[in-house]
Amino acid sequence: MASRREIIVEWGKTDVGRAIFFMLLSTLGFTFMNVFVKYLVHFNAYELVFFRSLGSLFFTMGFLWQQRIPILGNQRKLLVLRGLAGVTSMTLFFMSLKYLPVGTSVSIRYIAPIFAALFAVVLLKERIKGWQWIFFLMSFVGVIVLKGFDGQVSFIGLSLAMGAAIASGLVFIIINKIGQGDHPVVVVNYFMLIATLVGGVLAIPYWVTPQGFEWLFLLSLGVFGFFGQLYMTKAFQGAKTxxxxxxxxxxVLFTGVIGFFWFDEIYGLWSLLGIFLIVGGLVLNVWYKSRQEPLAS
Structure with missing residues (x-):
């Protein structure tokens, strides 16, 4: 009988195992990006989008040039669409951080997998089973609890974060549709190039020149964002949405903990209950899916 360690190692060799590992690496990168954006929230969201994208563009362009990978890719319409959906989601999310605690904003934004699953039913013809609908409803109830019972949750912030979630859900589907047809860095590069152009142009009327260490913090957004985006792309290319x-x-957990210690953000009972319902619904969905579908080999 195989030991627990042997089972874990063998599972990690599967396509699904690698995809989940990549997603966890992605969450760490995005966590540090989130808290730095919150720290820099006095800058306009368009300027934050510009610096976050410009920093990542340095890595993506350099990698593609070094590896002699064609920058334009193979599925250009999908790549452009992914970039536009991505910059929309990013901008709305950065805007929401002015109105919400960072943990709450991240929690609301990351109901994106629910929208991704709904899009997948229509666009990719994937099936959602009965229990999954219940788990998704549980997560939506969590959002309602956050807004309906926690008076500190701004309606403007909630709307912006929800818009970011919808756009992000569409991103997941487009990446899944691209599949293995393009290199992950090509996919990320399109996003970063489009976001740099859009953010740079829209930031002109609101531009504030960074001072001192603000330059370092702004440029670090691209570093953390690049690795978060890269591993997220690899994750979605390797397994079902x-x-x-x-x-x-x-x-949500990583960002909320850092927000508590760094920004002294206090989460009331209703906020914690709402976040618990959101996260719990998605965790149960993963557990249910793992029991219904054998791991890929």
Whole structure:
């Protein structure tokens, strides 16, 4: 009989195992990016988008040039669409951080896997089973609890974060549709190039020149964002959307803890209950899917 360690190692060799591992690495990268954006929230969201994208663009362009990978890719329409959906989600999320605690904003944004699953039903013809609908409803109830019972949750912030979630759900589907047809860095590079252009142009009327260490913090957004985006792309290219997407919710826990210690953000009982329902619904979905579908080999 195989030992627990042997089972874990063997599972880690599967496509699904690697995809989930990549997603966990992605959540760490995005966690540090989130808290730095919150720290820099006095800058306009468009300027934050510009610096976050410009920093990552340095890595993506350099990698593609070094590896002699064609920058334009193979599925250009899908790549452009992924970039536009991505910059929309990023901008709305950065805007929401002015109105919400960072942990709450991340929690609301990452109901994106639910929207991704709904999009997958329509666009990819994937099936959602009965229990999954219940778990998704549980997560939506968590959002309602956050807004309906926690008076500190701004309606403007909630709307912005929800918009970011919808756009992010579409991103998941587009990446899944791209599949293995393009290199992951090509996919990320399109996103970063489009976001740099859009963010740079829209930031012009609101531009504030960074001072001192602000330059370092702003440029670090691109570093953390690059690795978060790269591993998220690899994760979605390696496994089905419904299985991999919920692991992004670990970012809620990581970001909330840092927000508590760094920004002194206090989460009331209703906020914690709402976040628990959101995360719990997605975790249960992962557990259910793992029992219904054998791991890929």
């Amino acid at each position: 419904n299985l991999v997407a919920p692991f992004k919710y670990m970012e």
